[in-house]
Amino acid sequence: MLRKIIGGLADIIYPKRCLACKAPLAGAASGDHYVCSKCWGEIKKNVPPFCSRCGRHLKKNNLAKNVCSGCARSELHFDRAFSPTLYEGTIKKLLHEFKYKGKDYLGATLTKPMLEFITEYRLPMEYMDLVIPVPLHNSKLREREFNQAHILGSHIAREYKKEIRLDLLVRHRNTLTQTNLETGERLKNVKNCFSVTDGTAVTGKNILLVDDVLTTGATCSEAALALKNAGAGIVFALTLAN
Ligand SMILES: [Zn+2]
Ligand SMILES: [Zn+2]
Structure with a gap:
């Protein structure tokens, strides 16, 4: 029974x-x-060699420079980004269910490739002091009811026994959805949209920023810039896909 x-x-x-x-x-x-x-x-893995800035797979013609053509052109403010998968197929479909259909229970499943990547490529988690999920603007958070980055970040923080902080970084301006914007527009769209609430809490701290997807890197870059301006040490960005 x-x-x-x-x-x-x-x-x-x-x-x-x-x-x-x-x-x-x-x-x-x-x-x-x-x-x-x-x-x-069928999940498409992001495989080495990686761009030493944005973490994207590096094509042969960029190997000598160690950075992809995108990173050679623009300045990203995080020290380095990492993504275990490509934003297509299964991952794209699952992220859509996760973010827009309210399936927050997919968080543990979607964190798996991130945890595997940390282990496989020996990301130096021992040097990370804080996990900070890229925040949503309050109006978007109300609409979606949860921040997908928070869910992914909390699984990672728990696994590595790191402190997760949701209060230190805020998105004080609602931005347009980046999806339909060109690279230059994306940078402009997110410019100065983050701020740090308590500088002393991030000063000298190495921070792992967590988000779901890294597209141009503009969002993570702006978040990293706010943290660095407030005195943060190393800022890595870890996203599920790129
Ligand atoms: Zn790059
Ligand atoms: Zn299936």
Whole structure:
């Protein structure tokens, strides 16, 4: 009886279809309650060599310079960015469900590639003092009910026993959605939109900024600039995809 109730609850809590391809899931035995093994296996990984600034895969013709053509042209204010996956296919579909369909329970699943990346590429987590998720503007937070970066960041902070701070960095200006903007417009759009509430709390601290996607890097760059202007030490940006 009890098992039946628990089983029934599980059916409510865990959708029985893959959230990426909508194919029926083969129950808990599939290993993940939300994504089928085929879709999970199709996630496109970001592979080395990486651009030494934005962390994107570096094409052969840029190898000598160590930075991609985008980073050679523009100044990014974080020390380095890292992303385990490419923003396409399964990850793009899952992030859409996560962010815009209120599926906050996807957070643990989506953090997995980030944690694997930290281990595989030996990100120096021991030197990081704080985890700070890139904040949403209050009006967007109300509309979406949660900040996707906060959920990803809290899983990472918990895994590495780091302090997560949501109060130190604020987005005091609502910005246009970056999706339809060109690179130059994106930079202008987010310029000066972040500020630090307590400079003494970030002074000399190495900070891991967390967000879902790094596109041009403009958002993380502006967030890093605000932190650096307030006295932060190293600022790394870790995003699920780029
Ligand atoms: Zn699937
Ligand atoms: Zn780059």
